[in-house]
Amino acid sequence: MRIDELIAELQEKLAELKRLTRDSGLDASPQIAELAEEVARLSLGRGAWEQVQLARHPSRPTTMDYLGLMMDDFYELHGDRLGSDDGAIVAGLAKFAGRTVVVVGHQKGKNLVENRIRRSGMAGPGGYRKAARIMGLGERYGFPIIALIDTPGAYPGVKAEEHNIGGAIADSIYTMLRLRTPIVAAVIGEGGSGGALGIGVGDRLLMMENAYYSVISPEGCAAILWGDRSRAREAAAALRLTAHDLLDLGVIDEVVQEPTGGAHTDPQEAARSLGEALRRHMDELGGMVPGELPGLRRSKFRGMGICEGAMPVMHEQGGE
Amino acid sequence: MKISWFRRQQYVQVKLEQKGEVGALWVKCAGCGDLVFRERIRENHGICPRCGAYFFLTAQERISLLVDESSFQDVSKPIVAADPLGFVDRRSYVGRLKEAQEKTGLRNETVIGRARLGGCPVILAVTDFRFIGGSMGSVMGEQLDHGMGMAARELRPFILVTSTGGARMQEGIFSLMQMVKTAAARRDLERLGVPFVSVMTYPTTGGVLASIASLGDITIAEKGALIGFAGRRVIEQTTGERLPPEFQTAEFAFEHGMVDRVVERRKLREELIHILEFLPVRQSQ
Structure with a gap:
């Protein structure tokens, strides 16, 4: 918001300078050009950056908020059976639209105390292993899987590295590629890199209107490529990380409408909208032969990417 | 000790x-x-x-370190990176690509070939760190998909040697999706019982570590390799933790059970030949 005020202020100055040039005949064109350039720089990616801010809004509904609003019942399950229970990912059985489903999702805390357990939704290896375990449980009984993505990224810490966070994400991705039950994933807030992807391999991928999904955070990208974290606004625009960008790029299947002003202004309405979309996609997938889903899912991802000189080949889809 | x-x-x-x-x-x-x-x-x-x-070894040097003499046949796809986002930071992605191509003489960062190791036919994939940090964008995803597809069809073991900083940021979401794409291609190897040996060299980090490099049947780290998901600076800044000096080395990865073995460069070829002796080799052609 501060930046918007700054832009407005600069635009006013710009108008004044132009007026001055016209009225007094003084040549202020170098200053005008400079100012115009500054305004253009600040305005660049305003939409993208604003959306990143909305996706991170402290009162934005979290996975548990949506579950409370969308599901008739949710029975949380815990632990990866390998020594940890990561609070940054919640998982369990739920009743949704009259049937049992499995839900996994990143969970952000609402305050510092909660975030001691939730780590702002930054999951460690135990989180991805828990998610993979419980998705496997869903597959055994043919329960569809709903994955709700909301993380700045996987947890960057010594312990996470010691317990092979990279391998845990890889395994979870690999697991999701072979599960026989329908998977619908939705980015509800932040879709931060590999940490998001670790539970994000679905037959369908939806995004809430003000969510973002990116290979790296705008700040991280700005630090590496611009050598300056404060250029995050430009990085956000360059990365094309908004829901509408990703729909244009053919990576997601649907943009889920949010109430005007963002999901936090009316969580009930946001949950109704998300629930309706999830249900519709689950119904569509429910009509398919379960044995065909993993092959179709893999084909979909194997077709992703844009190169020059040759188009990605189409793969004949195998069964299980 | x-x-x-x-x-x-x-x-x-x-x-x-x-x-x-x-x-x-x-x-x-x-x-x-x-x-x-x-x-x-x-x-x-x-x-x-x-x-x-x-x-650092270039992809060519790495290949000649490993394969039987004059057994390597380059079967890489003739593709180059597109610029799907029109990405510009301080410099344009197109400019960076051109410079990398001129500097390395390579079209892209990934080389795929048929080769023999100790007589055993394999498909070998190598990434070249000099080319934009050996990072994974659509081209690497497509090359690895192609290489694994070929390994699956020809029932040749697949050997991947990584030297990569992770995802190619300039391709945005497409680079992230290559993690899934390569994992999906890997599934074909499993379904057909074709072995996959992952060799991690300096460095193997980020999105490549969190996907295809971690999905080998057997995983070897070259001595001294840097292996890790998050960068040191990110970890220090986010958590304030002090990092031990051996953090994210091949030896650290071994201590924590992430890799099967740590092997000296000089012995890497023998090591791979030895591993292949245990694995099913059922070449179809």
């Missing part, structure tokens, strides 16, 4: 653009500080003859 494990292997990078009388024939080893005859290092597979420090 433990101390020697944790001794950090020094990696030094030969600057290709190095000019002048000294630079042309001699390189300074960052390990021992000595001036070493460049040709001598090349013959020695990028190992400093004085102190044993490892220099």
Whole structure:
């Protein structure tokens, strides 16, 4: 918001300078050009950056908020059976639209105390292993899987590295590629890199209107490529990380409408909208032969990417 | 005993653009500080003859280190990176690509080939760190998909040697999706019982570590390799944790059960030949 005020202020100055040039005949064109350039720089990616801010809004509904609003019942399950229970990912059985489903999702805390357990939704290896375990449980009984993505990224810490966070994400991705039950994933807030992807391999991928999904955070990208974290606004625009960008790029299947002003202004309405979309996609997938889903899912991802000189080949889809 | 494990292997990078009388024939080893005859290092597979420090290997050098003589047949796809986002930071992605191509003489960062190791037919995939950090964008995803597809069809074991900083940011979401794409292609190897050996060299990090590099049947780390998901600085800044000096080395990865073995560069070829002796080789053609 501060930046918007700054832009407005600069635009006013710009108008004044132009007026001055016209009225007094003084040549202020170098200053005008400079100012115009500054305004253009600040305005660049305003939409993208604003959306990143909305996706991170402290009162934005979290996975548990949506579950409370969308599901008739949710029975949380815990632990990866390998020594940890990561609070940054919640998982369990739920009743949704009259049937049992499995839900996994990143969970952000609402305050510092909660975030001691939730780590702002930054999951460690135990989180991805828990998610993979419980998705496997869903597959055994043919329960569809709903994955709700909301993380700045996987947890960057010594312990996470010691317990092979990279391998845990890889395994979870690999697991999701072979599960026989329908998977619908939705980015509800932040879709931060590999940490998001670790539970994000679905037959369908939806995004809430003000969510973002990116290979790296705008700040991280700005630090590496611009050598300056404060250029995050430009990085956000360059990365094309908004829901509408990703729909244009053919990576997601649907943009889920949010109430005007963002999901936090009316969580009930946001949950109704998300629930309706999830249900519709689950119904569509429910009509398919379960044995065909993993092959179709893999084909979909194997077709992703844009190169020059040759188009990605189409793969004949195998069964299980 | 433990101390020697944790001794950090020094990696030094030969600057290709190095000019002048000294630079042309001699390189300074960052390990021992000595001036070493460049040709001598090349013959020695990028190992400093004085102190044993490892220099970066180009994809070509890596291939000749590993395969049976004149057994390598390049089957890479003739593709180059597109610029799907029109990405510009301080410089344009297109400009960076052109520079990388001129610097390395490569079309892209990934080389795929049919080869033999100790007589055993394999598909070998190697990434070249000099080309934008060996990072994974749509091209690497497509090349690895192609390589694994070929390995699956021809029932040749697939060997992947990574030297990569992770995802290619300039391709945004498409680079992230290559993690899934490569994992999906890997599934075909499993379904057909075709072995996959992952060899992690300096460095194997980020999105490549969190996907295809971690999905090998057997995983070998080259001694001294940097192996990790998050960068040191990110970890320090986010958590304020102090990082042990051996953090994210191959030896650290071994201590924590992430890799099966840590192998010296000099012994890597024998090691792979040995591994292949145990695995099913059922070449179809």
